[in-house]
Amino acid sequence: MSFREATGRRLDWINTGIDQGFSNFLFVDQHYRSNPVLRRIFSLARKQNFLSLLIEEITEADCALLAEENAAIRLRKPNFANAVVHRLSFFRCVKDQPPAPTDFLGYVIFKSDYFTGEPKPKDYIFESVVLPSRGVDQNNFIHCSKIYQVKTTLGTFAITGVLYAQQNDLTFVCAHVSLRSALACMLPAADVSYARLNALAGIDHQNRKIGESRGILPQDIENILNNLGVNFEKIVHEPRQQLDLPTEFQRDLYGFIESGCPALVGFELDEPTPGPDGSPRHVIPVIGHTFNDDTWVPDAQRSYFGGKLSYFPSESWLSSYVVHDDNFGPYYCMPRHFLKKDNFRIIYGLKTQVTPFNAVEAEAIGFDFFGAIVKRFPRLGQDWYDRFAVFQRCGLLVLRTALIRKADYIAHLQSLRSRDYVGLEPALVQKFQNHLPETFWMVEASAPELFASSRRKFGEILLSAQLPVPKPLNLSLLLAARVPGLVMIQQQNNVPIDQTQLQGHTGLFNLQRDGVPTGTV
Numbered sequence: 001m002s003f004r005e006a007t008g009r010r011l012d013w014i015n016t017g018i019d020q021g022f023s024n025f026l027f028v029d030q031h032y033r034s035n036p037v038l039r040r041i042f043s044l045a046r047k048q049n050f051l052s053l054l055i056e057e058i059t060e061a062d063c064a065l066l067a068e069e070n071a072a073i074r075l076r077k078p079n080f081a082n083a084v085v086h087r088l089s090f091f092r093c094v095k096d097q098p099p100a101p102t103d104f105l106g107y108v109i110f111k112s113d114y115f116t117g118e119p120k121p122k123d124y125i126f127e128s129v130v131l132p133s134r135g136v137d138q139n140n141f142i143h144c145s146k147i148y149q150v151k152t153t154l155g156t157f158a159i160t161g162v163l164y165a166q167q168n169d170l171t172f173v174c175a176h177v178s179l180r181s182a183l184a185c186m187l188p189a190a191d192v193s194y195a196r197l198n199a200l201a202g203i204d205h206q207n208r209k210i211g212e213s214r215g216i217l218p219q220d221i222e223n224i225l226n227n228l229g230v231n232f233e234k235i236v237h238e239p240r241q242q243l244d245l246p247t248e249f250q251r252d253l254y255g256f257i258e259s260g261c262p263a264l265v266g267f268e269l270d271e272p273t274p275g276p277d278g279s280p281r282h283v284i285p286v287i288g289h290t291f292n293d294d295t296w297v298p299d300a301q302r303s304y305f306g307g308k309l310s311y312f313p314s315e316s317w318l319s320s321y322v323v324h325d326d327n328f329g330p331y332y333c334m335p336r337h338f339l340k341k342d343n344f345r346i347i348y349g350l351k352t353q354v355t356p357f358n359a360v361e362a363e364a365i366g367f368d369f370f371g372a373i374v375k376r377f378p379r380l381g382q383d384w385y386d387r388f389a390v391f392q393r394c395g396l397l398v399l400r401t402a403l404i405r406k407a408d409y410i411a412h413l414q415s416l417r418s419r420d421y422v423g424l425e426p427a428l429v430q431k432f433q434n435h436l437p438e439t440f441w442m443v444e445a446s447a448p449e450l451f452a453s454s455r456r457k458f459g460e461i462l463l464s465a466q467l468p469v470p471k472p473l474n475l476s477l478l479l480a481a482r483v484p485g486l487v488m489i490q491q492q493n494n495v496p497i498d499q500t501q502l503q504g505h506t507g508l509f510n511l512q513r514d515g516v517p518t519g520t521v
Contacts, residue, residue, distance in 0.1 A: 002191055003109045003127060006063035008056030008087050010153045015095045016053050032110060035123050037166060040329030041108055045090040047133035048105045054089040054152055058109075068195050069126075072171040075205040079116040086110045089152050090130065104157035106130030107150050113168065124166040127180075129159050132322075132331050142288035142322055142331075143260040144185035162262075162287045163190075164330035170211040171198070174283050175221060175264075177326045181285040182262040186230050186350055200224045215281070221264070221348060231354045235347040249344055250336060253286060254315040255359025256349035259403040262287050265323075266346040267339055281345060288322035290333055293452040295319065298398075311367050314400035314444075317452060352403060353439045356468040363401040365469065366443025366461040369478055370397065377486070382503050384484035388458040391447050397458075398451040400444045402509065403465060406436045409509070418504030428487050428500060432480060435489050440465050440479055444508060456505045459483035 016022040024042040032038050060067040066085060074080045090105040108128040112121040129148050134140040145160050163184040165177040172180075172194040179197060184190045201220035203210055210216060218234075225232050235252055256263040263286045271279035298316035302309050320333035357365075374392045377385075391397050413429045441464070446457040462479040470476055480489040484505070487498040 002065050003058060003063055003087060004107070004148060004150045006058050007151065008058045008062060008153060011055045011057055011086070013052060013054045013095050015051060017051050017094070033120070033123055035110070037125050037329045038108065038110060041125070041128055041130055044130050044133045044331065045105050048131055049092055050090040050105050051093060052091045052095045054091065054154060056087045056089070056153060058085045058087055065193060068193065069171070072195060072198070072205055073113060073168070076170045076209065076211070077115060079118070081114045081116050083114065084112045085126070087152070089150065099154055099157070101157060104150070104159055106159045106161060122168060124168050126165060128164045128330065129161045130330065131159060131161055139291040139293070140288065140322060141291060143257060144262050144287055146185060146190050148190065162324065162330070164324045166326040168211070171205060173210055173215050174326055175216045178264050178283045178285045179221065179224060181287070181324055182264055182350055183228065183230065185262050185287070187228065192228070197224055200227045218346060225348070231351040233349045233351060233358065235349070237341065237344050237346070249341065249347060251313065251315050251360050252349065252358060253321070253347055254289070254318060255401060256351070257286060257289055257321070258400065259351065259359065261350040261352065263350065264348040265339070265344070267343045268345050270343070284323050284325050286321045286323050290319040290322065291317055292319040293317065298448060310395045312396070312398040312448060313363065314398055314451065352405065353465055355403065355465045359401045359403070359441070361469065362441040362463055363399050363443055365463060365473065365477060366401065366441070367397070367399060368473060369461045369481065370445055373481060373483060380485055382485045384458065384504050385486070387447070388445065388483055396447065398446040398448055400446070400451070400508070402442055403439065404442050404509070406438050406440070409436070409442065412509050416502065416506045418502055418506060420504060422502050422504065424502045425500060428498060431489050435491055436462065436479060437464070437466065442509060446508070450505055451508070455508050457508050458505055460509070
């Protein structure tokens with residue numbers, strides 16, 4: 001039984017409004033030994049205007065997962081005495097007012113491990129899911145949120161977010177908690193225990209120990225992902241092994257995130273006196289990004305520093321990556337170029353499907369196909385198609401690439417509307433339904449002003465995610481294309497042209513996971 005399902009014993013339910021004299025700092029100082037990560041989570045709840053806090057104690061009798069974790073600690077350190085676990089739940093309603101479903105803002109499992117002969121316990125956030133304090137309206141896009149059900153003594157409530165956790169540096173380390181956060185986004189059950197991760201990695205806490213400066217290896221991570229059936233792509237940068245990156249890793253990382261999947265990013269710390277194996281390393285999960293529609297980068301990159309680029313990658317508007325860090329807390333923003341190539345060491349980009357080429361390559365192929373369409377149809381005498389053609393010829397298209405599922409794309413087609421409320425004909429939607437595979441690459445084409453200001457586009461190219469890139473490039477990769485006024489769907493190596501009344505620009509693809517809208521960009 002997980003901590004979200006466990007029946008807790010209510011210790012208190014207190015009002016936390018500022019007008020009632022409640023201080024986050026004082027409360028955490030007095031009850032949780034000034035834990036800085038807990039203060040971070042309380043601050044996120046304060047941004048969401050939480051007004052009351054439910055405090056419940058959970059024991060081993062309440063929760064099989066807690067009993068399993070305590071047994072592992074006892075193996076690792078025989079002087080383990082006991083653990084005290086509190087589940088803290090945040091609400092927008094005041095004490096004694098029945099909470100509405102929208103009042104629930106999330107929960108924290110705060111665990112304190114006590115050891116005989118040690119003066120103070122080891123405190124950490126075993127897990128937490130809280131509502132992000134910023135969303136789409138603030139240009140924050142977290143594409144891999146899930147809905148979690150939490151059973152409390154006030155009732156059962158749902159919360160949408162990304163699972164966060166801290167390492168205990170004994171039975172699980174930073175790679176474990178990063179994996180657990182990422183896997184919770186990918187696995188249907190939305191949970192995997194540390195005991196299972198350790199078993200898959202061959203860690204038994206006796207013959208092989210971790211923690212206290214002993215981490216796990218990349219091969220352990222890969223064994224875990226493979227055994228759980230989670231697809232991934234690996235990018236390695238190890239200068240001492242004379243491996244270098246074929247592309248800037250930021251663009252590859254963005255490609256994973258835009259496809260609605262998390263990524264694990266490992267980096268080397270700056271260390272004045274590194275050991276024989278180099279400096280210490282750390283791993284964090286990347287779960288989303290922020291967007292700046294007024295950024296100077298796209299135009300400046302092309303005009304001043306980028307040479308003769310043929311299009312604007314949508315990644316140019318990315319401002320920061322949204323990350324969890326077990327040392328600091330959930331939902332932090334890591335500026336786009338803060339993590340330097342000199343420190344970056346590895347990415348595990350989780351994917352819904354293994355693909356023979358990546359998002360960066362798909363984007364370049366999509367650009368070539370857009371060029372072929374414009375070459376065949378230089379003008380149609382329709383305002384938005386002709387604008388699309390001009391932007392393509394002038395190298396001014398904005399391209400955004402994602403690996404998507406047919407069901408999500410069909411839902412997108414059904415929702416499309418131009419500014420004059422014209423949609424795609426149902427017969428054409430059905431053609432897409434009949435001829436598309438279950439997963440494929442989508443490359444959207446927009447203009448800088450449409451993309452940044454209106455979150456809209458001219459159309460999209462769909463590419464096979466199963467076939468390798470032919471040399472020279474041919475129509476085998478092209479599944480379909482939709483541009484203002486035209487639809488093309490490949491059928492048995494033939495690409496017939498259908499006309500559509502949908503001749504204007506439309507909204508960008510809006511990814512949804514488990515019914516949770518995750519933002520337009």
